[in-house]
Amino acid sequence: MGRPRREIYLDRNATGPVRREVAEAVRPFLTERFGNPSAPYAVARQAREHVRQARAQVAALLGCDTGDILFTGGGTESNNLAIKGSFLGRDAPDRCRIVTTTIEHPSVRESCLWLERHFGTPVTFVPVQRTGQVDPREIEAAMGPDVLLVSVMHANNETGVLQPVREVAEIAHRCGALFHVDGVQAVGKLPVNVTEIDCDFYSISAHKFGGLKGVGALYVRDRAVLAPLQSGGHQEGGLRAGTENVPGIAALGKAAEIAHSHVDENREKCLALRRIFDNLTKRIPMTRLNGAGAERLPNTTNLCCLYADAMSVVLALSVEGIYVGTGSACASHTQAPSKILRAMGLSELAAYCSIRISVGPELDPEDAEFAADTIVETVKRIRLVTAPEEIGTCDEDCPCFLENA
Amino acid sequence: MTSGPLELLLIRNEPPCRKCHKTDKLLRAIAEDHPGEVTVRVITAGSPAAAEFGAVMTPMVVLNRKVVSAGLVPLRSGLERLIAAELSARRSGRDAGA
Missing domain, CATH: 3.90.1150.10 (Aspartate Aminotransferase, domain 1)
Incomplete structure (x- = not known):
């Protein structure tokens, strides 16, 4: 050696690493383009425009409409919001069970267990096969009219094993449940189209594909099914209060554009x-x-x-x-x-x-x-x-x- | 040919845990079997010398700048074989490789 x-x-x-093009794209937002997108004047309008542009870039990467993208503080927050937010925002009190697998990221597993602990939400953990893949028939066997949400990751973070998300989407929707996909590891490594997957939520994290840490996004097909987890602001349609992380969001947009084309x-x-x-x-x-x-x-x-x-x-x-x-x-x-x-x-x-x-x-x-x-x-x-x-x-x-x- | 005795470096907790104690004892026993050829140096995980190795899990044993075990008590037989290979390589002026 x-x-x-x-x-x-x-x-x-x-x-x-943050991609060089991304780092260059972010620099102006740290100095001269520092506006708060919620303010009425010109520098703020500029920031608003860049957030809008980033939303379009992320939507293009995921194959959805611009309005379906909600910016968050990363993959963990996206997963928390999809799981806890859909439970807290549900209409039918009898639909309260969550079906997930034994190989999910802690942010999914712990969000489910948090709901179980604080609200008595029943959670079903479906085992996986020796290959690390969940059998859709096992998901089907776990379903029932009380299931609110099914959450299955797109690709496992440790083994890289891909999960049959399209089949699971079909099963979840047939039973009237929502379907969340943790796509943090898949995006940027595989072509992803949330419309084809037919999921209701899809979580992504910027730093996994050349963006900054501390920023991510959640694809939300229908915002009406979600309740916000934090209060105190109208940002992201009232679903994620707090001043937007404009540099992080602009970086995410640029990273998404590059990932999409490469x-x-x-x-x-x-x-x-x-x-x-x-x-x-x-x-x-x-x-x-x-x-x-x-x-x-x-x-x-x-x-x-x-x-x-x-x-x-x-x-x-x-x-x-x-x-x-x-x-x-x-x-x-x-x-x-x-x-x-x-x-x-x-x-x-x-x-x-x-x-x-x-x-x-x-x-x-x-x-x-x-x-x-x-x-x-x-x-x-x-x-x-x-x-x-x-x-x-x-x-x-x-x-x-x-x-x- | 490298001069001086071969150093077995132990990076351990302060105060030492049970595994660190056992590893320390094992390394000293090996050194006693190789008088003049093998020495033991003990440093603590928080010391600047340990920082050279980046991340550390104690007890960590390092031989000729190569980590041979971390977080566990190494097997004496394996350690003896590695030392024998190192000593033999030193005598012939080669690198022992693994």
Whole structure:
């Protein structure tokens, strides 16, 4: 590994750099174009116009009308607003149950549990298959006339596994329920059209595709079904009180425009890079791909290198200037095994030995190859001090890897 | 050829937790088996020297600037094998690689 040290960032599902064009587009809003869009004078009108333009850019990315986009403070807030807001804004008191899955982001899971705790809202968590994908028939079996909302993510943040959102939309609507999709990981990596998905809400976060942190959006098909979660202002049609984050929104608009025009090209670049990391299952013994057999995001490889403790691998790679994830960024400071991998049936050992590699299209293929070689060496070294001397080989459904196989 | 003894670096909590204590004991036992060849240096996770390694999870063991374990007590047999490879590489003037 005799190579000059260069940082290689392989945790793009956690966040990514702000694109240069986006940073340039934002600069004027930090200095001369500082107006509050709610004020009546010229500088404010300018700010209002830029918010309007950003709304149109995000709508174009998602394939919906401009008026369906509501700006928020990020993906977590979008998910909170869709779930809590639709519950608080509901007309029929008997429709109060929420159906979701066991692999959702904490902002979805915790929003549902918050409603359960404070309002007694029943929540049904539908399990996923070994591939990490929810079976639409399981969603169907969980439905009933009391279901208010179904919430299923578009792509999983840890495994990249895509969920059958179109089928779920059809099932939810057939039962008269609303359908929310957490699209935070999918947008910018896949072409997304909310009209084709036929969902009622779709959450996005700017920093996942070249925008700033702390800003996001929620597609809302019918604003009448939502109640606001914060009071004190008329902004965003009364659904999100507070002065608009104009620089963040302008950045989101620019990032959306770029993502929209480059999505196919970026997808191809990421797929080529992903192959380098998927191929590690052939280079490292006793290594499996979490989410194998399901369609995945083009940029995500979640690897279980049995007996190589993931935290040791991640920190060892970090010293080499290579940054990978051990699970969702929000959870990687804890040593609890990933809830998502456990929900897919992985044993505790397998979950503790899984790393997430997620790339961006700007990654140099040579850097990807170098990182892959370093991962091979690192796993070999970590295994020496964390694995039994003979780790042997396991069958497909060995309990080392899968629980209750 | 690199001169001086091979250093086993332990980054631990202050006060040390149970795992840090066990790792410390293990590293010192290994060093005792290699007099003059292996030494142990202990630093705390909050020290400037630990900051060089970026993120830290204790106990963290570093050998020749490579992290070999983090957040757990390493297996003695594996550590012995890594040290043997390092010492052998030093004697022949090579890099032990993994």
